[in-house]
Amino acid sequence: MANLLTRRKFLNMAGVAGGSAAVYQMAMVLGLMSGRTHGSPGIVAPLGKTKRSVVLLGGGLSSLMCAYELDRAGYECTILEASHRIGGRNLTLRSGDLIDELGNQQHCRFDDELHLYFNAGPARIPAHHHYVMHYCRKLGVALESFTNVNYNTWVHDTRAFGGKPIRFRRYIADARGFIAELSAKAINAGAFDAPLSSEDLERLSAFLKSYGDLDADARYRGSSRAGYRSPGVLAPTAGMLEHPDLNLPLGLSEILKSDFWKWKMHFGEKNDQSALMLQPVGGMDNIVKAFVRNIRSPMLIRAQVKSIRIGNDGVTVVYQHRGEHKAIKADYCMNCIPMHLLVGIDNNFPVAYRKALSATGRLKFFKLGIQMSERFWERENIYGGISWTNQDITQIGYPSPRHSRQKGSRAGRLSLRP
Ligand SMILES: Cc1cc2nc3c(=O)[nH]c(=O)nc-3n(C[C@H](O)[C@H](O)[C@H](O)COP(=O)(O)OP(=O)(O)OC[C@H]3O[C@@H](n4cnc5c(N)ncnc54)[C@H](O)[C@@H]3O)c2cc1C
Structure with a gap:
């Protein structure tokens, strides 16, 4: 029995390897979640005259979606976000933007031109991300196609084809x-x-x-x-x-x-990577901006959650804001801080829940955006897609579709297994 691979264990392994998206996909395959082909999130029932408060932890897309729905249902929401901006991993960089991760501050030095932006976090939306599509439609975020696979890109493996x-x-x-x-x-x-x-x-x-x-x-x-x-x-x-x-x-x-056949060759056939993929026109953070425009609740930035205590009559969250520790009490708390970070925050969650939080892993991954003065890849008939290499950078992404301009930005991505 000890070696029995339960659905729970299997989902955990999928989570370590592929993150929450992989767990979601697997759960759908195992019939643990409904795999709807279209739809919108369940509507939160309106509160009427009752008063209820919710504190939302983290200011990423999941939190914004919750705040948007709860707002409309009449809940009093407060978003607490640790960083200097709302959006979380959904980050689009343009000329002059501050990148402030782990204290290593940088400024984006792209030229100040509308088409020169870099989606440093998510870049592509699969067609089955129905909720994201739903909100893009509802909030007026224009989408365009995103080229993930392009047969004209390059495969470079130093161990094969004479290294060419x-x-x-x-x-x-x-x-x-x-x-x-x-x-x-x-x-x-x-x-x-x-x-x-x-x-x-x-x-x-x-x-x-x-x-x-x-x-x-x-x-x-x-x-x-x-x-x-x-x-x-x-x-x-x-x-x-x-x-x-x-x-x-x-x-x-x-x-x-060449090791290209191991997974890179099939990358664009995976359910969440296959054509046709979409992206917001002008940058992924247009989704964030659309939510922010439509949420009435206060959003506190530079408000780092330090402690979460669940009591009999609600939840008390302590956060640090402008050098001071402050407490907020609410009827409900929705955590939208990623699990591997939540585990480091003081809490009184049930032991089994804490154990589950600690069991999650994370991938090492980075993306690097470079502005090029000339779109030389277009001379090689490359308009969008990814070139693959066995060197550390792994993937080299091309802008899609902002073609035929003089300058362009390219993205390099490195992904390592945990
Ligand atoms: C490089 C990269 C590429 C990706 N590409 C894609 C893609 O192409 N397509 C796709 O669908 N998905 C992609 N993803 C995944 C996608 O970005 C995430 O699933 C999604 O953005 C997660 O949103 P979230 O709100 O759950 O979490 P997050 O966006 O991580 O938001 C969590 C928020 O919590 C805040 N926070 C953390 N600790 C505290 C604290 N103590 N107090 C207060 N706030 C705190 C963080 O600052 C952050 O703003 C990618 C992710 C990365 C990193």
């Missing part, structure tokens, strides 16, 4: 081609005949040819999907663009040498 970057499309097409060819050989060798009828085998053979772009002999000899070695030429007769030189297949052993 190759196009994403070439890796994908060649990997598929070789796998399809191997599978076709297995069919011909009779290795597949047990579970499949002869009709199925025929269809499978046709499927593999189409899937891997194999030739009539079920061999992979390169594909137009992998791109061309030279630019096209106009065919004299048809007046059509022809490409005589296919890229040579990379070679299966080179493909396998």
Whole structure:
């Protein structure tokens, strides 16, 4: 029994590996949460003449959403936010903005131009984030498409392909081609005949040819999907663009040498990363600004929560504001401080709850935004998406879609497993 993998343990493991988004996805898959295909959050029943107060801890998006709904239902809310700004991880940087994390202050030195911004936290919204979509619609936040996958970006692995970057499309097409060819050989060798009828085998053979772009002999000899070695030429007769030189297949052993196939290759197929993704026009923090415009309750910044005590008739929260310790008492308290930070705050929560809080892990992750004086990647036919490398930076993101201007910002991201 000790080794039994319970749903709780499984969700915990998913949380350590992929954060709250992974837990949410897994809980939906396990049927523990409703996986609605559209919708809005449940409406909080109006209070009427009763008076009720709520203190909301943290000023990130989750807190803003709660405050917005509770406000409308007639609750008296107060948001306590430790930092100098509202928005939490939802952070868009523009010229002159202060970045004040862990005391290492920086100012964003981008040129002061509207399109030069960097979403330092979340950048993309998957189509199934129904609540975020709901509030964007309701609060008038305009959305545009976000390019997460782009077949023209680069795959760079110092251990393969002579250390030279190759196009994403070439890796994908060649990997598929070789796998399809191997599978076709297995069919011909009779290795597949047990579970499949002869009709199925025929269809499978046709499927593999189409899937891997194999030739009539079920061999992979390169594909137009992998791109061309030279630019096209106009065919004299048809007046059509022809490409005589296919890229040579990379070679299966080179493909396998690179670790791209482990997860980077499939990154854009994950439920929360696949097309079509969206982003607010002009910066992710437009969602924060829209909430702030529509919330009546006070939001205290530089108000760091120090203690949370649950009593019989409400909750007392002590916070530090302008060098002083102050206390606020409310009927309810909604915690929107991430669990790994909450665990360090004095509290009288039940022991089992505290234990659960301490059991959560976190990923090490950073994003770095760089302004470039020239959008040189557009000369390489790259408009949005991510290039991948096996070096520390891991991902290099391109602006999406603010194309064809002179200057642009690029994002580098590093993610490490916990
Ligand atoms: C680099 C990065 C990229 C991401 N990319 C995406 C993405 O592309 N798409 C996506 O959907 N999600 C993404 N996420 C996740 C997304 O940002 C979060 O899920 C979401 O912003 C969390 O909102 P929140 O309100 O729960 O928490 P937070 O935004 O973390 O808000 C918590 C707030 O609590 C405050 N706080 C902490 N301690 C105290 C204290 N003692 N007293 C008072 N206040 C305190 C913090 O300052 C903060 O403002 C990304 C996250 C990061 C970090």
